[in-house]
Amino acid sequence: MQFFKKIRFFFRLSSAFLKKRFLVIFAGILIGISFYFFLSNIFQKYNLFRKTEKIGLVGKYSLEDIPEEILQYISFGLTEITPEGEVVPKLCDRWEISSDEKIYSFYFGKKKFFWHDGTEFNANDINYNFKDAKVMPIDSYLLKIVLNEPFSPLLSVLSQPIFKKGLIGLGDYRIDKVETSGKTLKSILLKPKTRSSSLLNLHFKFYTNESYLKTAFALGEIDIIKEIENPQYFAGINNLKIDKIPKTDxxxxxxxxxxxxxxxxxxxxxxxxxxxxxxxxxxxxxxxxxxxxxxxxxxxxxxxxxxxxxxxxxxxxxxxxxxxxxxxxxxxxxxxxxxxxxxxxxxxxxxxxxxxxxxxxxxxxxxxxxxxxxxxxxxxxxxxxxxxxxxxxxxxxxxxxxxxxxxxxxxxxxxxxxxxxxxxxxxxxxxxxxxxxxxxxxxxx
CATH class of the missing domain: 3.10.105.10 (Dipeptide-binding Protein; Domain 3)
Structure with a gap:
C-alpha cells in the first residue's frame, strides 16, 4: 500500500512539473532536434570528417617535376589525349590551324573553368613557355601560338596542365600542404577544390626505392601503393586487395x-x-x-x-x-x-x-x-x-x-x-x- 502511495506522489509531482515547465521543455527538445540536423548538414556539406587516402610512390621529385599523375588531379591543359592517342579539346572549345601549319588559333568561352583562387579562367592566363614559338593572347577568348616551323606534336604538348604561380590550378583538387627536405619532395597533400565535394583527400608520400615503400606500408604510413613491380613481399598477408595492372605506356x-x-x-x-x-x-x-x-x-x-x-x-x-x-x-x-x-x-x-x-x-x-x-x-x-x-x-x-x-x-x-x-x-x-x-x-x- 505504501508503495502505491509513492507512485501516485511521484506521478502527481511529475505532472505538476510538466504543466509548469512545458514550454521550456518543449522548446529545449525543438532546439536540440534543430541543432542536431544543423550540425549533420554542416558536416555533410563541408565534409568535416573527410577521409584521407595515404598513397606511396617510388621516386625522387621536386616541386619543379611533380609526377604527371599528380598534376592531372590539380589542373588541365588546353587539350587532352584519349587512350587511343587522339587529341581532343579540354580547356579550349576548338582550334584552327593556318594553311602553312605555323599558326594555331585556340578559342575559349563556351566552357567555364575557375582557378583554385576563385577567379575565372580565360585566354590571358595561358603561360606556356616555348623556345621556338610565340604564345599570344589576343583577348580573353582567343589565343594564338605562332611557330617558326610546323610542329605536329604541338597539340599533344598542350595537354600539359597549366598553373598560376604557387601551383594554383583548375582541377578538382588543390594543393593543401607540401613537405620537402631541401629541394626533394617528401609528401604532398591534395584536398578537393570545393568543401562540399564528396572526393577524398589524397596524401602522396615519396620513397627512394621499393624497399622503403614496403616498410612504410607495413608501418601504416601509407595505405595504398599505386605501382609496384615485385608484390611477393605482400603474399599471404590478410586484408589486402592486390590488383595487377598491365602498363602499355x-x-x-x-x-x-x-x-x-x-x-x-x-x-x-x-x-x-x-x-x-x-x-x-x-x-x-x-x-x-x-x-x-x-x-x-x-x-x-x-x-x-x-x-x-x-x-x-x-x-x-x-x-x-x-x-x-x-x-x-x-x-x-x-x-x-x-x-x-x-x-x-x-x-x-x-x-x-x-x-x-x-x-x-x-x-x-x-x-x-x-x-x-x-x-x-x-x-x-x-x-x-x-x-x-x-x-x-x-x-x-x-x-x-x-x-x-x-x-x-x-x-x-x-x-x-x-x-x-x-x-x-x-x-x-x-x-x-x-x-x-x-x-x-x-x-x-
Whole structure:
C-alpha cells in the first residue's frame, strides 16, 4: 500500500512539473532536434570528417617535376589525349590551324573553368613557355601560338596542365600542404577544390626505392601503393586487395650501344634479338609505340626465338674469343638481366651484369624500362645526335621519317610515316623490345 502511495506522489509531482515547465521543455527538445540536423548538414556539406587516402610512390621529385599523375588531379591543359592517342579539346572549345601549319588559333568561352583562387579562367592566363614559338593572347577568348616551323606534336604538348604561380590550378583538387627536405619532395597533400565535394583527400608520400615503400606500408604510413613491380613481399598477408595492372605506356627493352663494336653491326644486334625468349609469360612489346595507339604497327619484324638463326648471324661477325659484354641495368631488373645473361651464354656470348642509374659510354647492353610518350613522336629517342638517344643510333632513313612525322598534321599521312618508322627501326634493331611490364596496386581492405 505504501508503495502505491509513492507512485501516485511521484506521478502527481511529475505532472505538476510538466504543466509548469512545458514550454521550456518543449522548446529545449525543438532546439536540440534543430541543432542536431544543423550540425549533420554542416558536416555533410563541408565534409568535416573527410577521409584521407595515404598513397606511396617510388621516386625522387621536386616541386619543379611533380609526377604527371599528380598534376592531372590539380589542373588541365588546353587539350587532352584519349587512350587511343587522339587529341581532343579540354580547356579550349576548338582550334584552327593556318594553311602553312605555323599558326594555331585556340578559342575559349563556351566552357567555364575557375582557378583554385576563385577567379575565372580565360585566354590571358595561358603561360606556356616555348623556345621556338610565340604564345599570344589576343583577348580573353582567343589565343594564338605562332611557330617558326610546323610542329605536329604541338597539340599533344598542350595537354600539359597549366598553373598560376604557387601551383594554383583548375582541377578538382588543390594543393593543401607540401613537405620537402631541401629541394626533394617528401609528401604532398591534395584536398578537393570545393568543401562540399564528396572526393577524398589524397596524401602522396615519396620513397627512394621499393624497399622503403614496403616498410612504410607495413608501418601504416601509407595505405595504398599505386605501382609496384615485385608484390611477393605482400603474399599471404590478410586484408589486402592486390590488383595487377598491365602498363602499355612503357616497355622493357635491351638497348644496344651502336657506337661500339660489335653492336655497331646489324647482324650482331639481330643475332641477340633471335637469342632472347622475350619473356613469354609477359605481354610482348614489339615497337616503341603503345599498342593502344592508332599509330601502332602490329606488322613489324618480331624476332621470335631462333637459336640456329642467331648463331648463323654471329658467324658473320668477328668477336674476340675472351670478350665479356657488359649488361647495365637496375637492381629491380636483376632477375630479368640474369635471364638475358643465360640466354646470351647459349649462343656463346659471355656477359657481366652491372647496376647503374645511367649506363657509361663503354656499356654494351642497357636493360631498362622506357616510358612511351603520348604523342607518337619519337624524335628525341632515335634521331641522330639527340641527348636521349642512349643507343647512339644513327640512320638517315629513320632521321627523315622522324623529321617528316613532326611536320605532318593529317592523321592518315602521319600514321603511314610512323608505320614505316616502326618497320625500319625494328629491322635495324637498335633495341630488342621485350614486354610491357605488369605492376601491382596494393590497398588495405
Amino acid at each position: 612503357r616497355y622493357l627493352a635491351l638497348f644496344f650501344n651502336t657506337a661500339k663494336d660489335p653492336s655497331s653491326d646489324k647482324n650482331f644486334r639481330q643475332a641477340v634479338a633471335y637469342a632472347l625468349s622475350k619473356f613469354p609469360d609477359q605481354k610482348r612489346a614489339i615497337s616503341p609505340i603503345s599498342p593502344s595507339s592508332i599509330y601502332f604497327n602490329p606488322g613489324v619484324k618480331k624476332y621470335e626465338k631462333d637459336l640456329a638463326k642467331a648463331k648463323l648471324l654471329l658467324e658473320k661477325i668477328k668477336i674476340e674469343k675472351d670478350r665479356i659484354f657488359s649488361i647495365y641495368s637496375f637492381p629491380l631488373l636483376e632477375e630479368q638481366a640474369k635471364t638475358i645473361q643465360e640466354e646470351l651464354n647459349k649462343i656463346g656470348l659471355k656477359t657481366e651484369i652491372k647496376f647503374s642509374s645511367l649506363p657509361q659510354d663503354e656499356y654494351d647492353f642497357f636493360l631498362a624500362i622506357e616510358k612511351i610518350p603520348l604523342d607518337p613522336d619519337q624524335y628525341s629517342y632515335w634521331h641522330t645526335g639527340q641527348a636521349r638517344n642512349i643507343t647512339h643510333f644513327s640512320n638517315p632513313r629513320i632521321d627523315k621519317l622522324l623529321e617528316d612525322g613532326r611536320k605532318t598534321l593529317i592523321t592518315d599521312e602521319r600514321k603511314k610515316i610512323y608505320f614505316d618508322f616502326q618497320r625500319f627501326l625494328t629491322e635495324e634493331t637498335p633495341a630488342v623490345f621485350l614486354y610491357y611490364p605488369i605492376y601491382s596496386s596494393i590497398e588495405r581492405k
